[in-house]
Amino acid sequence: MELSRRDLIKLGLLGSAALYLPVERFARAADKISLLSLPTPYTIPLAIPGSINASALPVGSDGYRSLTMTMQPRTVSMLGAARPSSTVWAYTHGNLVNPTIHVRKGQPLRITHVNELFGAHPVAGYNPMHGVRGGTSVHLHGSASLPQYDGYANDVTIPGQRKTYEYPNAQGARTLWYHDHGVHQTSGNAYGGLAGQYHLHDEMEDAFIASHRLPTGEFDIPLTLRDAQFAADGSLLWNDHDRSSLMGDVILANGVAWPYMTVKKSQYRFRVLNASISRSFNLSLRDPSGKAKMYVVATDGGFMPKGVRISSFRSGMAERYEIIIDFRDVPTGTKVELVSAEVKNNVDYLHTRKVMQFRATGDTTGVPAGQVAWDTVTFYSPQSSTSSTGYMSPAQVMGLTSSMAVKRRRFRLKHDDVTGEWTIDDLTWKDVEDSDYSKTIADVKAGDVEIWDWENSSGGWFHPLHIHLVDFKILSRRENGSLRNYEVGPKDVAYVGEGETVSLIMRFAPHAGRYMVHCHNLVHEDHDMMSQYRVIPRDGQPEYDPMGTRAY
Numbered sequence: 111m112e113l114s115r116r117d118l119i120k121l122g123l124l125g126s127a128a129l130y131l132p133v134e135r136f137a138r139a140a141d142k143i144s145l146l147s148l149p150t151p152y153t154i155p156l157a158i159p160g161s162i163n164a165s166a167l168p169v170g171s172d173g174y175r176s177l178t179m180t181m182q183p184r185t186v187s188m189l190g191a192a193r194p195s196s197t198v199w200a201y202t203h204g205n206l207v208n209p210t211i212h213v214r215k216g217q218p219l220r221i222t223h224v225n226e227l228f229g230a231h232p233v234a235g236y237n238p239m240h241g242v243r244g245g246t247s248v249h250l251h252g253s254a255s256l257p258q259y260d261g262y263a264n265d266v267t268i269p270g271q272r273k274t275y276e277y278p279n280a281q282g283a284r285t286l287w288y289h290d291h292g293v294h295q296t297s298g299n300a301y302g303g304l305a306g307q308y309h310l311h312d313e314m315e316d317a318f319i320a321s322h323r324l325p326t327g328e329f330d331i332p333l334t335l336r337d338a339q340f341a342a343d344g345s346l347l348w349n350d351h352d353r354s355s356l357m358g359d360v361i362l363a364n365g366v367a368w369p370y371m372t373v374k375k376s377q378y379r380f381r382v383l384n385a386s387i388s389r390s391f392n393l394s395l396r397d398p399s400g401k402a403k404m405y406v407v408a409t410d411g412g413f414m415p416k417g418v419r420i421s422s423f424r425s426g427m428a429e430r431y432e433i434i435i436d437f438r439d440v441p442t443g444t445k446v447e448l449v450s451a452e453v454k455n456n457v458d459y460l461h462t463r464k465v466m467q468f469r470a471t472g473d474t475t476g477v478p479a480g481q482v483a484w485d486t487v488t489f490y491s492p493q494s495s496t497s498s499t500g501y502m503s504p505a506q507v508m509g510l511t512s513s514m515a516v517k518r519r520r521f522r523l524k525h526d527d528v529t530g531e532w533t534i535d536d537l538t539w540k541d542v543e544d545s546d547y548s549k550t551i552a553d554v555k556a557g558d559v560e561i562w563d564w565e566n567s568s569g570g571w572f573h574p575l576h577i578h579l580v581d582f583k584i585l586s587r588r589e590n591g592s593l594r595n596y597e598v599g600p601k602d603v604a605y606v607g608e609g610e611t612v613s614l615i616m617r618f619a620p621h622a623g624r625y626m627v628h629c630h631n632l633v634h635e636d637h638d639m640m641s642q643y644r645v646i647p648r649d650g651q652p653e654y655d656p657m658g659t660r661a662y
Contacts (some may be wrong), residue, residue, distance in 0.1 A: 164214070175219050194343050225270065253279075259659070261291040280620075374437070402435060428574055437470055446468040494511070507581045558617070567611075571634070625656070
């Protein structure tokens, strides 16, 4: 499937004169790798990122463990050994590239990020906006961090500097991820490679590993999905189509184009992160045997109250879904595909509906006995909580009700057709900068519960809306959608579809200060759909400046 005429018009690539010219001329840049030179899907094995176990790190007298990571250019193979390698920017630790970090709840961690990103940006030649020496700001997405360690956009570290971030890791088990948040450069820096997963583990997870054989070890797989475009020399190409979206024609899973994975006769837990800049997925299994089963057990903020069996699920940018795929009944030799259906405003190329392939081996080596159907498992019951300023457990987030809210606010996600900017209530991040970082879209009291309604009625695009600091519960979708059963879990990103209004309820805890809220279509964020809110302290609670602890 090449670009359709509708897609080309959407991206501004077809005008009246262009209708008489070959589509391929507009769909592919002159130096773009040819379609025939791309790897055949399902011919490259899935790569599993290296990992760091925080429990093995040195611990100081204050209880914090310490880790140093370096941001630097690396050469990686994303298109297979027979094709050119690509230079990316990456978080590194020794030979590890964008490693998965494992931490226990209650195990505080300091990470010092050293910026050694000297030289050309991986996509600088294709979008000068991203420059060659832009600063970085590391955001641990999903962590209730203090403002000064949250990756505030203007709190940048430039090449030659370093910054130490502190993470309390006081929340429940969840899949987080760390990525760049440098002001007006987030999309280019993340697209250039600065992203990795971070797994927080706790006693609830331990209990279900023991009692229900929740997949762990070799059966617990980080799966980071994204799309990209490549030049003939293997370098990354950039085209944000007049600030609307970046749509690649290559789907990468853990940094490899359309990989395959051999699987045993077992259940696997896949921690699915959509790390794309602008592409969403509607994922399902294409299984000729009809025997594979798929469940969702956790969302952005941790376990759902109850697992659900699904045939498909939609994942917007930055959303995380922990899914379990059960291969126990799949006949040996069966090839099961993970594929994506059409999503409105995605742009499809020849193989962008394909993601990866699973090859059933029938091997039972090391497979735990007693694995269950996960739609029969209750992880917890939602709990009403009077706690106002402490960390929120998944049960407390899911126990929030409309009657607890002290205020309801409405925000509008818009496109300014005159300036070309994406806005929140007509405000941009430049407005925040021009106010010396004082302007906010809301001032909330620490510990208060509020409902925020997010309206998307202009611009013709969906917006994955991310609110820093808090986990929320999605109450409803109105106008053009309904709440999906797999969204009934603690979230920090809400897919706000075209024509939809999505209602979220949250308690503003545990810290006071200013936090960002933005669209996670990172092109939209950079141009300029990002603002901030302030949590006002109470009862002597300290308030911190998000730029109060700078790089050095």
